[in-house]
Amino acid sequence: MSVPETIATKTIADEARPHLPRGVRLRFDTVRNEWNLLAPERVLKVDAIAVEILKRCTGTASFTAIIADLAQNFAADPALIRKDVHAFLHGLVQKRMMDL
Amino acid sequence: MTQTRPLTPAPVGLLAELTHRCPLGCPYCSNPLEMDSAAQELDTESWKRIFSQAAAAGVLHVHLSGGEPAARKDLAELVAHCTSVGLYTNLITSGIGITGAVMARLNAAGLDHFQLSIQDSVAESADKIAGYKGAFAKKREVAALVQATGIPLTINAVMHRANITRAADMVNLAIELGARRIEIAHTQYYGWAKVNRDALMPSRAEADVAIAAIEALKAELAGVIVIDHVLPDYHARFPKACMGGWARRTLNVTPTGKVLPCHAAETIAGLDFWNSRDHDLLDIWNHSPAFSAYRGTSWMKEPCLSCARKEVDFGGCRCQALALAGDASAADPVCHLSPDHAKITEALVASSGQTAPDYRYRRLDKRQP
Numbered sequence: 504m505s506v507p508e509t510i511a512t513k514t515i516a517d518e519a520r521p522h523l524p525r526g527v528r529l530r531f532d533t534v535r536n537e538w539n540l541l542a543p544e545r546v547l548k549v550d551a552i553a554v555e556i557l558k559r560c561t562g563t564a565s566f567t568a569i570i571a572d573l574a575q576n577f578a579a580d581p582a583l584i585r586k587d588v589h590a591f592l593h594g595l596v597q598k599r600m601m602d603l
Numbered sequence: 604m605t606q607t608r609p610l611t612p613a614p615v616g617l618l619a620e621l622t623h624r625c626p627l628g629c630p631y632c633s634n635p636l637e638m639d640s641a642a643q644e645l646d647t648e649s650w651k652r653i654f655s656q657a658a659a660a661g662v663l664h665v666h667l668s669g670g671e672p673a674a675r676k677d678l679a680e681l682v683a684h685c686t687s688v689g690l691y692t693n694l695i696t697s698g699i700g701i702t703g704a705v706m707a708r709l710n711a712a713g714l715d716h717f718q719l720s721i722q723d724s725v726a727e728s729a730d731k732i733a734g735y736k737g738a739f740a741k742k743r744e745v746a747a748l749v750q751a752t753g754i755p756l757t758i759n760a761v762m763h764r765a766n767i768t769r770a771a772d773m774v775n776l777a778i779e780l781g782a783r784r785i786e787i788a789h790t791q792y793y794g795w796a797k798v799n800r801d802a803l804m805p806s807r808a809e810a811d812v813a814i815a816a817i818e819a820l821k822a823e824l825a826g827v828i829v830i831d832h833v834l835p836d837y838h839a840r841f842p843k844a845c846m847g848g849w850a851r852r853t854l855n856v857t858p859t860g861k862v863l864p865c866h867a868a869e870t871i872a873g874l875d876f877w878n879s880r881d882h883d884l885l886d887i888w889n890h891s892p893a894f895s896a897y898r899g900t901s902w903m904k905e906p907c908l909s910c911a912r913k914e915v916d917f918g919g920c921r922c923q924a925l926a927l928a929g930d931a932s933a934a935d936p937v938c939h940l941s942p943d944h945a946k947i948t949e950a951l952v953a954s955s956g957q958t959a960p961d962y963r964y965r966r967l968d969k970r971q972p
Binding site for chain 2: 527
């Protein structure tokens with residue numbers, strides 16, 4: 504069977520511009536007091552760090568720019584941030600909840 | 604002002620059966636055998652009130668279903684209302700009645716997700732299962748309309764005797780149609796499907812081949828398409844955690860406004876269902892007798908009561924326990940520990956090797972084609 508070539512199996516490129524596709528929404532749940540990522544038949548509860556990452560995934564900022572911005576705002580090691588952000592976004596790409 | 608703490612965790616999902624009208628006649632339809640007519644349906648304002656109450660109660664996803672939800676002329680208006688109160692809208696449709704103009708209205712209303720049923724990967728068989736000539740071709744057109752809007756598309760495929768050998772082909776078709784997700788659900792035998800059980804039940808061997816093929820594709824296609832696989836419970840050792848546990852996550856509103864813990868719950872005689880015309884949705888969730896009846900684990904008897912899995916599968920399905928064991932608080936007979944497990948084995952033997960009988964199509968007016 505032919506499988507379409509997919510970005511999912513690769514690493515996220517520096518110039519990729521991650522963004523939530525239509526049908527995937529970050530929303531604050533006022534009943535439970537928590538952030539959720541809503542997607543087709545899925546609800547992901549997201550913590551404060553994930554919210555900071557997701558808010559930067561607008562489709563305009565590149566992967567590199569998102570990491571630089573996070574490193575600056577949270578005075579953290581860019582290499583460590585890259586590793587964490589990559590793991591988080593790659594997981595979402597695999598679930599078709601993030602486009603690049 | 605202090606907020607009253609809810610008695611039970613808030614519901615996360617609401618299935619709105621907007622209508623029982625449907626042009627298709629799928630023999631495994633999840634609607635009840637006794638269906639509501641158009642004249643009995645809730646009006647637009649009543650549905651809007653229910654959706655507002657659902658959002659306030661903590662519901663995140665609303666599933667707009669039927670019957671065929673596009674049979675309602677106010678469908679886009681209802682979607683727009685759900686969007687305005689912050690609900691995530693999921694349309695579950697046969698595609699029949701979704702014209703270009705309807706699609707444009709749904710898109711403008713902010714529809715979040717579109718689920719399209721497809722009966723088989725081969726047109727002739729698909730149309731026969733649906734009991735509707737030309738259904739397959741129409742669905743291809745609808746998939747293209749969805750694609751053009753950018754709304755994520757899911758293909759819903761129910762697997763049974765007539766299409767089980769093409770389970771993997773269904774996944775290929777879904778990718779070709781641009782779907783981001785496919786739900787492969789092996790038939791669950793309630794209502795219409797139970798009536799048609801001998802016509803629908805695949806052999807154990809056919810089911811095993813399909814299950815293995817789909818499970819392999821799941822990993823292979825990660826990042827291409829999400830595959831949600833609902834396994835056939837008649838072939839399982841343990842029961843499914845039906846609805847994630849009775850009255851634990853979701854509620855279901857019928858076309859006439861009755862609020863149920865699951866779509867088949869009305870098959871359990873003696874349960875007292877409250878109607879959204881008389882009560883607020885959260886009040887029903889917290890206090891209606893039908894929701895309280897099998898919530899949690901206190902209603903259980905052996906072998907469930909002392910079972911280590913009682914909070915894993917919640918004793919399985921109450922409706923199936925009633926239908927097969929004659930007791931809604933018994934263990935789901937699918938479980939190999941159930942004293943009534945032989946009923947499942949007998950059903951499998953009865954349907955194997957027989958020529959499949961004709962379908963009894965699901966029709967609102969009870970006339971058969």
